[in-house]
Amino acid sequence: MARNGPGPADRELIATLAEQDLRVSVAQLERWRGAGLLPRHERRWLGRGRGSVAVLAPATVRIAAVLARHARQGRDLRWAVLDWFAEAGRDPDMPEPPDHAVCQAVPWAAQASPAQRLLRQARDARTEHLQDAFYTAAGATVPSGALGVDPAAMRAILLGGDDLPPESAARDEGQGLVHLIAAPGMGFDEVGADALGMAFAATGLVPQMTAENWSSSIQDMEPAGILHGPLARAARTYAFADGRDATAEDLRAARTVYYGLAGVGGLLMWHALGVPDTPTQQALRATVEEMGIASWLMAMAAGSRPPSTFAGNVVTCLRPDLARVHDALIEQITSSPSLMDRSGGQEPHDPDQFMKDWIATLTALT
Structure with a gap:
């Protein structure tokens, strides 16, 4: 850290995070940079001998925000990397953690499951x-x-x-x-x-x-x-597979498999909780029943917390056979009418009304 305090780009970053109710210090920013997690600011040359200025990039704000949400004093940074890795799999606008950090955090956390x-x-x-x-x-x-x-x-x-x-x-x-x-x-x-x-x-x-x-x-x-x-x-x-030999690309692919399988498990849980039924849901349940994996998929859906369980599930999903199951189920979903279409593609469907009907059903049971 410079002796004269944070530079303009860091001051802007700290102020931007404060607007999101996230409090960070210059020391935290430097710690994250030292660990190779937070990129250093790019510099813009002013020309004509006037030197350069640091520029705050939007991606840096997003990375600092996710670290601020998950990194706490006394908590190993690998847990924050794992939370970041999980979040990046759900949000396409979230930059991915550095490869080296992912390859360290996922196997380490899986061993703690x-x-x-x-x-x-x-x-x-x-x-x-x-x-x-x-x-x-x-x-x-x-x-x-x-x-x-x-x-x-x-x-x-x-x-x-x-x-x-x-x-x-x-x-x-x-x-x-x-x-x-x-x-x-x-x-x-x-x-x-x-x-x-x-x-x-x-x-x-x-x-x-x-x-x-x-x-x-x-x-x-x-x-x-x-x-x-x-x-x-x-x-x-x-x-006893722990994912230590997996590349970051392997782990990101396994995360996709895990989220897909957990998503199907979530659909089964929706059915258990009285969501309106549709032909596409019925066909998907029939496939899952034929495979005999309904209970296992629901367990996967419930396994994103704690982070160590999430990491263990990602490592499990490195298996090629699970990737094939994932691809088959996702192909069936994407090639069928909407999961919310009660007409099976015969009539236009209203997702808002679908959710209102489900809420009304649950409300009537309370």
């Missing part, structure tokens, strides 16, 4: 005492019904006054997810076929398969060594 902490704890649980400690920690971290609810069942409850599903179903799903976390770390043989059957059933990826069906299939795999060979290796690869 609750799921990764539990996976590491399961991997290190080599004694019965440590395994008991893992299951205690997992039971406190993974809530019952963590993968979401059946949107159609929830809609029926909301609109028709049907009974809530039994608590045992949500409890079983939560226990299944705990076993799903335990398996890559402890090993399939340590968890056992029955617990694995519950775990795979909890994912909902093959709706026709019950926990008993899964357990029987797993027992059939054991003599052939499938569980302890290729399946175990694949599970460990996916479970």
